[in-house]
């Protein structure tokens with residue numbers, strides 16, 4: 058589904074991604090874990106062309122997409138749910154959802170558009186109740202749901218999720234993770250970035266560990282969960298508890 | 302001073318005010334998608350009127366008007382396409398310099414094409430002597446055209462921004478550019494469209510007001526200042542605020558004749574502008590929730 062080879066990107070003189078390679082197969086949940094500033098957000102934003110790739114290749118469904126514009130990538134079925142949600146604060150909840158389907162709107166009949174909305178409401182009933190409310194006045198959890206719902210309106214095949222649980226209460230985080238699993242069951246492929254490495258590896262099939270712009274480790278989720286280095290660095294276990 | 306006379310001032314004030322509203326809306330539309338003030342907005346009014354005046358000598362007025370609006374819209378698009386779109390890192394200062402530069406360029410071009418004389422578009426109905434009685438006040442029917450067109454624009458824009466996909470996409474750009482890109486909205490194209498929309502509205506305003514105020518190559522400037530005052534008064538980017546601000550400024554200006562020498566009429570808007578900028582730069586008519594949710 059997605060194949061990234063030797064990808065480099067950065068900001069001005071700052072080189073952030075130093076030759077990233079990774080791949081995702083259809084139907085997988087893949088997670089990337091890494092410390093703050095490792096370049097995870099930069100990677101996702103480069104994948105959807107918000108940041109220019111300096112070299113390397115990105116192949117999505119057998120097509121090179123490293124040189125095309127963000128809206129074309131959405132049309133092809135790859136969408137990013139950004140870190141910090143970025144809902145349209147001054148627009149209503151429903152308008153946010155409608156705009157999520159911006160690239161599809163002229164290809165959908167009224168009924169199909171309503172079906173698409175109903176699918177989102179079945180995942181997040183609260184969004185239906187809050188339809189006319191300004192998105193900026195939603196709670197953090199509701200905004201995250203809206204950000205996910207908005208992305209789903211474009212009918213994506215591959216969903217890139219950047220730290221969906223940040224700043225949310227544990228109960229809501231559980232909901233969001235349950236939703237991510239449901240999305241996979243419904244046919245989506247997911248690339249998940251998380252501070253909460255344990256939870257992410259809990260639902261993922263495979264994972265990559267990123268350090269200062271490089272992939273330093275990859276493997277099945279179980280292997281990573283049991284890896285000593287990963288446990289020390291990202292799962293909050295110190296030497297002692299590992300020894301025990 | 303009779304009541305009829307005051308009513309007459311109020312009525313013409315509302316008409317002039319509604320022109321200011323249209324200029325302010327032109328500022329707002331571009332401000333909302335780009336975060337910049339287009340200092341060439343006044344030139345769109347002048348261009349619309351001048352083109353219509355020239356064309357009306359060779360074709361019926363209605364065709365001249367439509368064509369003038371279309372041509373000004375194209376000029377707005379070209380302006381954005383050649384001078385704004387390709388800027389890698391547009392800063393506010395860059396944009397100010399560019400749009401001021403463009404406004405000077407357009408004025409100079411207009412001076413060469415239409416000379417420095419005062420031109421005037423024909424009255425839409427009747428002539429400069431016709432007047433109609435509205436509740437005792439006699440005004441030129443052109444004032445009704447001004448009012449009608451402004452009302453049409455304001456209602457039309459409300460529908461456009463609230464209920465069409467394109468309008469919503471433009472609001473999305475003003476709310477959060479990154480998210481707009483991620484939804485598959487081409488933000489750059491939305492900026493072009495905002496320039497076209499502002500140019501079209503400016504041209505229309507320039508045309509309807511031309512029979513009353515007449516048009517000169519640099520005639521856009523004074524309307525631009527009034528419109529800018531109104532945009533600030535209503536809160537930059539807020540069209541409904543601009544509507545209130547415009548009507549207030551138009552009426553105040555006309556009533557000021559009663560107690561101030563005529564020469565001070567134009568100074569009034571500048572005075573208001575300075576006062577507003579000093580005490581409440583966010584504008585008088587901004588909803589609290591809205592302003593707290595804005596990106597800029």
Ligand SMILES: Nc1ncnc2c1ncn2[C@@H]1O[C@H](COP(=O)(O)OP(=O)(O)OP(=O)(O)O)[C@@H](O)[C@H]1O
Pocket residue numbers: 068071073091092093094095096097098099100140
């Ligand atoms: N817009 C920007 N301009 C310049 N440098 C940036 C920009 N955004 C990020 N960086 C830098 O790039 C590096 C990688 O940042 P990035 O946001 O990709 O990290 P991250 O892995 O997502 O971190 P976090 O877990 O905190 O979200 C950091 O050193 C950061 O300072």
Ligand SMILES: [Mg+2]
Pocket residue numbers: 097098099140219
């Ligand atoms: Mg990040």
